[in-house]
Amino acid sequence: RMSLPKITTGSKNLDNLLGGGVEVKTITEFFGEFGSGKTQLCHQLAVNVQLPLEKGGLSRKAVYIDTEGTFRWERIEAMARGLGLDPDKTMENIFYVRAVNSDHQMAVVEELKELIPKEDIGLVVVDSVTGHFRAEYPGRENLAVRQQKLNRHLHQLMSLAELFDVAVVVTNQVMARPDVFYGDPTTAIGGHVLYHAPGVRVQLKKSRGNRRIARIVDAPHLPESEAVFAITEVGIRD
Numbered sequence: 001r002m003s004l005p006k007i008t009t010g011s012k013n014l015d016n017l018l019g020g021g022v023e024v025k026t027i028t029e030f031f032g033e034f035g036s037g038k039t040q041l042c043h044q045l046a047v048n049v050q051l052p053l054e055k056g057g058l059s060r061k062a063v064y065i066d067t068e069g070t071f072r073w074e075r076i077e078a079m080a081r082g083l084g085l086d087p088d089k090t091m092e093n094i095f096y097v098r099a100v101n102s103d104h105q106m107a108v109v110e111e112l113k114e115l116i117p118k119e120d121i122g123l124v125v126v127d128s129v130t131g132h133f134r135a136e137y138p139g140r141e142n143l144a145v146r147q148q149k150l151n152r153h154l155h156q157l158m159s160l161a162e163l164f165d166v167a168v169v170v171t172n173q174v175m176a177r178p179d180v181f182y183g184d185p186t187t188a189i190g191g192h193v194l195y196h197a198p199g200v201r202v203q204l205k206k207s208r209g210n211r212r213i214a215r216i217v218d219a220p221h222l223p224e225s226e227a228v229f230a231i232t233e234v235g236i237r238d
């Protein structure tokens, strides 16, 4: 695993926790409650993938699949400036798609088989991977079909990761407290989004002010420690 190329998160602490950064050929899931930093991390990685190797990037482009409408070009601009990158060029190298429902989300990923090699994509972001599936197949009564569809989607993403050596980053919003009322394992902390897919799962938690705490869940090859990082005006930092 050590030899796989990785994308820096912008935080040394978080990179160390991840064994160097976000890895290609792998699905990395960031999960946590609202405001825990999932979307900001996705923005930062879409910028950082474009950095040269010696600066922690892959010199490649990004695809950003936004299911919640929370993507902001202004944040990309600020993050690019923060790294001394040309903001316009950085934005040009991000292929943004707003996925309107789960079928669209899956169709978009299907089409990436052509876009990824053509445009030299190194990172595919899906923020969030679960939102549409939860909205369309709500509650415990739809759990089986929702998980089945979600698993199909994750297999799509995993084959992209493996076929094209790309990093896949997905987010999953979970409740601050386990969802005891609905008994739905996909919304609870430690939910089962990547249950059947290989990958790295990272729990994000709010701390004081702009501080956030990351913790790796269920990864025997990575340490069970925590990392503290910050969300700043120019992006993710220590």
Ligand code: ADP
Residues within 6 Å of the ligand: 032, 033, 034, 035, 036, 037, 038, 039, 040, 041, 210, 231, 232, 233, 234
């Ligand atoms: P999630 O996607 O997990 O719900 P976000 O990634 O959207 O959370 O994180 C939101 C947080 O990011 C905000 O609460 C704020 O602290 C921080 N943030 C967003 N934009 C900026 C900015 N321009 N400057 C500094 N911090 C920001």
Ligand code: MG
Residues within 6 Å of the ligand: 038, 039, 040, 070, 127
């Ligand atoms: Mg978000």
